[in-house]
Amino acid sequence: MSLSPEERAQLVALAREAVEARLTGRPLPRPPAADGVLAEQRGCFVTLTNGGRLRGCIGTFRPDASLAATLPRIAAEAAGDSRFILDPVTAGELPQLTIEVSILSALAPMRGLHELRLGTHGIYVVRGNRAGCFLPEVATEQGWNAEEFLDHCCAHKAGLPPGAWKQPPATVFLFTSEKFDH
16 A cells, blocks of 8 residues: 555645644534545554654544545544543644554454564554554564564553463454654
C-alpha cells in the first residue's frame, strides 16, 4: 500500500477538521467522495501530540466503513482519549497539535517470533476479551527487543501478564503501517 501525496494531505486535513470539530463543538466533517484506498475498509490510527507530548491516540483494526468515513470518527475520538480525562486536549492547543495518521495493513497471525521485524511490524495481542497493540515505531523508539515489545504490550496495553503472548489462547497479529503527519 502506498498513498499518493494528495491522498496523504487529504487524510491529514480530514483528521484535523474532525479534531477541530470535536474541540469546538461542531459536527464532524462529511467524508469526501472516495475512490482507491480512500474507499477501502482500512484500519487506521490517529495520534495527537503537542510539543512531542502525547495528547491522544485512538485507532481501529476492523472498520465498518471506508477509510474516508472512518478516519474523521477516529480523529475525533483521539481528541477525547480517555487517558487524558484529567488533562483533555483543548481548542487552544489546535495551532500546536501535530496530527499523525497511520494507515494499517490487514492483520496477519504471527506464527513465530522470527516473523516479527522491529520497526516494520506493529503488534496486536489478543487473549479472551483482552487486547492491546503497539504501532511499529514503538519498539525502536523505546529500544526494545522483540520479546520486550510483546511483553510490554501484554502488561501495559492488554492488562495481561508479561509473557502472556506465548501462552494459548493468546494470538499475536502483525501489521504494517503507513504513517504521515502535518
